[in-house]
Amino acid sequence: MINLQDVTLTFPDGDSRLIAVDDVSLTAPDGKVTGITGPSGSGKSSLLAVAATLIRPDTGHVWIDDVDAAALTPTQAAALRREQIGIVFQQPNLLPSLTAREQLLVMAELGDRGRRHRMTVHRRADDLLDAVGLTAHAHKRPGQLSGGQRQRIAIARALVHAPSALLVDEPTSALDHQRGSDIMGLIHRLTHERGTATMLITHDLAHADALDTVTTINDGRASHSDTVLA
Numbered sequence: 001m002i003n004l005q006d007v008t009l010t011f012p013d014g015d016s017r018l019i020a021v022d023d024v025s026l027t028a029p030d031g032k033v034t035g036i037t038g039p040s041g042s043g044k045s046s047l048l049a050v051a052a053t054l055i056r057p058d059t060g061h062v063w064i065d066d067v068d069a070a071a072l073t074p075t076q077a078a079a080l081r082r083e084q085i086g087i088v089f090q091q092p093n094l095l096p097s098l099t100a101r102e103q104l105l106v107m108a109e110l111g112d113r114g115r116r117h118r119m120t121v122h123r124r125a126d127d128l129l130d131a132v133g134l135t136a137h138a139h140k141r142p143g144q145l146s147g148g149q150r151q152r153i154a155i156a157r158a159l160v161h162a163p164s165a166l167l168v169d170e171p172t173s174a175l176d177h178q179r180g181s182d183i184m185g186l187i188h189r190l191t192h193e194r195g196t197a198t199m200l201i202t203h204d205l206a207h208a209d210a211l212d213t214v215t216t217i218n219d220g221r222a223s224h225s226d227t228v229l230a
C-alpha cells in the first residue's frame with residue numbers, strides 16, 4: 001500500500017516558493033491501479049516523485065507499507081526503492097547494449113549478490129518476460145524492439161525485484177492508441193495478479209478502463225479522490 005498523508009512539496013521560485021503539491025492525502029491500495037490525472041503543471045509528476053521516494057516532501061508522510069519514507073535518509077530511501085518500489089517512466093530508458101533479458105538481470109547485480117538471489121532474479125525475469133509476452137524476443141536489444149515492446153520490458157524490469165509499490169508516469173505518451181491500450185491493460189493485469197499498489201499518472205483518460213480509481217489534481221490539490229470507475 002502507498003499512503004500519502006498531508007503531503008506538501010514546494011520548489012524555490014525566485015524569492016518565494018512554488019507549491020507543487022498542496023496538502024494531498026491519497027491511498028493506493030494493494031492490487032489496484034490508482035490513476036492520477038489533471039492538467040499540465042498541476043503537480044502529477046511531483047506527486048509521483050514523492051510517492052517514489054525520489055523527492056522528500058516539505059511536510060507530510062509517505063507510507064510504503066509500514067515505512068514512512070518521508071522520515072528516511074537518502075541512503076535508506078535508496079534501499080527502500082531497491083527492495084520495495086518499481087518505477088516506470090514515460091520513456092523506457094533501456095541500456096542500448098543489453099538484450100531484453102539482460103535488462104531484467106541487471107537487477108540481480110543490485111543489493112544482495114548471493115547465488116540464491118541471482119537464481120531467484122533469473123527465474124522472475126523469465127516469468128516476467130513471459131507475462132509481458134516477450135519470451136521470443138528475450139535475446140533482442142532495444143534497437144531491435146518496437147516502442148511498445150520496449151515499454152513492456154521497462155514494466156517487466158520494474159517488477160523483477162517483486163516490489164510492493166509500482167509508480168508509473170505516463171506510460172503511453174510515446175505510443176499510438178492501440179499500443180497504449182495494450183500497455184495499460186498489461187499494467188492492470190499485472191497489478192491485479194501480483195498485488196502491487198500501483199499509482200499511475202495519465203494526462204488523458206482514453207484508457208480509463210484500466211484504472212480502478214482516479215484522482216484529479218488541480219494546482220497541486222487533489223480535488224476528486226478515489227472515484228471508482230469499475
Ligand SMILES: Nc1ncnc2c1ncn2[C@@H]1O[C@H](COP(=O)(O)OP(=O)(O)OP(=O)(O)O)[C@@H](O)[C@H]1O
Pocket residue numbers: 011012018019020038039040041042043044045046047203
Ligand atoms: N524541479 C523543479 N523546480 C522548480 N519547479 C518545479 C520543478 N519540478 C516541477 N516544478 C513546478 O511544479 C509544478 C508542478 O509540476 P509537475 O511536473 O509536477 O506537473 P505535471 O502535472 O506533472 O505536469 P505535466 O503534465 O506537464 O508533466 C509546475 O508549476 C512546475 O513548473
